[in-house]
Amino acid sequence: EAGVAQSPRYKIIEKRQSVAFWCNPISGHATLYWYQQILGQGPKLLIQFQNNGVVDDSQLPKDRFSAERLKGVDSTLKIQPAKLEDSAVYLCASSLGRPVSGLDYGYTFGSGTRLTVV
Amino acid sequence: KQEVTQIPAALSVPEGENLVLNCSFTDSAIYNLQWFRQDPGKGLTSLLLIQSSQREQTSGRLNASLDKSSGRSTLYIAASQPGDSATYLCACAGNYGQNFVFGPGTRLSVLP
Numbered sequence: 371e372a373g374v375a376q377s378p379r380y381k382i383i384e385k386r387q388s389v390a391f392w393c394n395p396i397s398g399h400a401t402l403y404w405y406q407q408i409l410g411q412g413p414k415l416l417i418q419f420q421n422n423g424v425v426d427d428s429q430l431p432k433d434r435f436s437a438e439r440l441k442g443v444d445s446t447l448k449i450q451p452a453k454l455e456d457s458a459v460y461l462c463a464s465s466l467g468r469p470v471s472g473l474d475y476g477y478t479f480g481s482g483t484r485l486t487v488v
Numbered sequence: 489k490q491e492v493t494q495i496p497a498a499l500s501v502p503e504g505e506n507l508v509l510n511c512s513f514t515d516s517a518i519y520n521l522q523w524f525r526q527d528p529g530k531g532l533t534s535l536l537l538i539q540s541s542q543r544e545q546t547s548g549r550l551n552a553s554l555d556k557s558s559g560r561s562t563l564y565i566a567a568s569q570p571g572d573s574a575t576y577l578c579a580c581a582g583n584y585g586q587n588f589v590f591g592p593g594t595r596l597s598v599l600p
Contacts, residue, residue, distance in 0.1 A: 374531070412492070412577050412590030413532070426587065461531060477522075477588075479531035 374480035382486045388450035391483045395464030404447050405461040452487045459484050490515045492591035500597040509594045511561040511578035518580045526575045568598045
């Protein structure tokens, strides 16, 4: 089974530039998440999609961050304009969106995109 | 609002030692708690998942316990190996097993 695919792996941009990240979840996974992980911290949820609808975007800085999942499959996360404090690893995860045997959602993370803003 | 902390922030042990990593959470109304491993430059790999009704889970040399009333979980690693070197994160899930809130992690180094 293929995992969660993310690209690019690394990105260096200057502040005030824009950047976009792409995620392709595991086939059949209805739920997709974007997390921000700042160095030395645990991942923080930015946005959660159920199919192509937004379930939770309460921690997404909407003045500069946007995300979409138009066909309920892959997703893009965009930052415009970037700030120095946006330097982090951006992780995408996906899950079935419903429990299997009451236990396992098949929650799987991608390898992430490391963003450096200079 | 759920807050998750982990102690210690970093740990260095010689190979073969048994060790315990600690996780604390403020809201005991969790659906489950999960321990993850993160290697440098990689995503997160799930190690153990404990449902809120369970007290512990075991997988090989790993054992995770959960005490909801005290808001604590521990990850016990037996006979540590250099390959166990990684960052270990715990995460509490609400909302029927989703919407994880992560701790900051414990960075473990096992020295040969």
